[in-house]
Amino acid sequence: MNMETEVLRWFQQVADGVTVTEVADLAMVSQPAVSRALARLEDEVGTPLLQRSGRVLRLTQAGAAFKPHADSVVNALDDGLAAVTEVLDPDAGTVTVSFQLSLGTWLVPHLVRRFLLEHPRTQFHMRRAEDAWGGSLVTRGLVDMELTSRRPDTAQGTWHPLFTETLYLAVPPGHRLAQLEEVSLAEAAGERFVAMRPQWQLREIADRLCNAAGFSPQMVFESDDLTTVRGFVAAGLGVAIVPAMDANPDSPMPGEPWLVRLTDEGAFRDIGLIWSPQRRLLPAAERFRAFLLAQHLTSH
Structure with a gap:
């Protein structure tokens, strides 16, 4: 062979x-x-x-x-090559990072760009997180760190919160709630909902919020992609519970849904960084981890 x-x-x-x-x-x-x-x-x-x-x-x-x-x-080969590279030149190392897709449209590019301004020779290998299956690529030893809202369920990963994302009710343009600044989720009890599939953590939060508001949402469309969920809402096919991501809630772009801040208790999700305490990070990865932990991040 x-x-x-x-x-x-x-x-x-x-x-x-x-x-x-x-x-x-x-x-x-x-x-x-x-x-x-x-x-x-x-x-x-x-x-x-x-x-x-x-x-x-x-x-x-x-x-x-x-x-x-x-x-x-x-990944073992990549680790070996990275170790040799960093021994020869610590500033030219490689960092392997996984992240939730919803963070890939705004947060991850923003952080990587800022880091590369100070360390332009660092290389990044980026991978999609596997949150839908309840696991972490960090705990399997496949990446150095992960940006995610799902905390690891084992002692193999250290999770450090970076910031909190406010959750909104996304509604189609022209919807009766579109012009409001904030709303209680109970106001949407009779609406059709678009949502992530049940295995996603954001869906768990959405179901919990709806139950606390006294109703079981009528799910008409489900997806594995948050951008798709927002697209279905913008097309008038339902409403959804979503983070703002890179959108401005006060001024949606054409073709985007309106975002109305939810006043319900617990209408947020924490975004954090996972790394393994059992795996020694090489210099470039340790430098990027320290950079992330030093950030004072905010979202809409």
């Missing part, structure tokens, strides 16, 4: 939701070259690892079993 580490990286990316075309663009190779390499990997393993579902590739049962081990190999 003669697996190439680059092919394992491509498999890892495709399994995480990146398309073959995007992998090819990132690697600066042709799309057929990536497809052939993945096929060779499956030949070496002895069974299909990926299967097509519409326009994307999904893991087969064998692929799901293989992926954690491929992650372990690739």
Whole structure:
């Protein structure tokens, strides 16, 4: 068996939701070259690892079993290369960070940009957090740290709060509540709701708030993506409980829903940083962790 580490990286990316075309663009190779390499990997393993579902590739049962081990190999290699790089040049290290997708549109780019102004030679490897499955890539040793609203449920991760996000009722333009500055959730008891799927922490908060307001929400659409939830609201298909993210509640952009601040107790979510006390961070990662903990972050 003669697996190439680059092919394992491509498999890892495709399994995480990146398309073959995007992998090819990132690697600066042709799309057929990536497809052939993945096929060779499956030949070496002895069974299909990926299967097509519409326009994307999904893991087969064998692929799901293989992926954690491929992650372990690739990340162990990355750690070794990073360690050597930082021994030779501590300012040119690599930081691996995972984050909730809803933080990727505003918070993460903002923080990375500010950090790179002071340490421009630092490299970042960014990955999507796996909050929907209740786990953390930190506790599995796959990343240095994670930005998330879900606290780790094991002693393997240290969670430090960074800031609190206010939650809003997102309503379509022209809705009867759109022009209000704040509202009690009980005012929306008869509305149709758009929400994250039940496995997401934001959905847990939304269900708890609705129950405390005395009603069970009528869920008409569910999604794994907060931007999609807001898009459905903007299209007039329901209302939703959401954080502001990068939107200005006082002046929504065209095509965006109106955000009305919720007055209900507990209408917020805490965003924090997770890292492993069992894993020694290399200099670049430790520098970025200290940078994050020193920030005084706010949200709408």
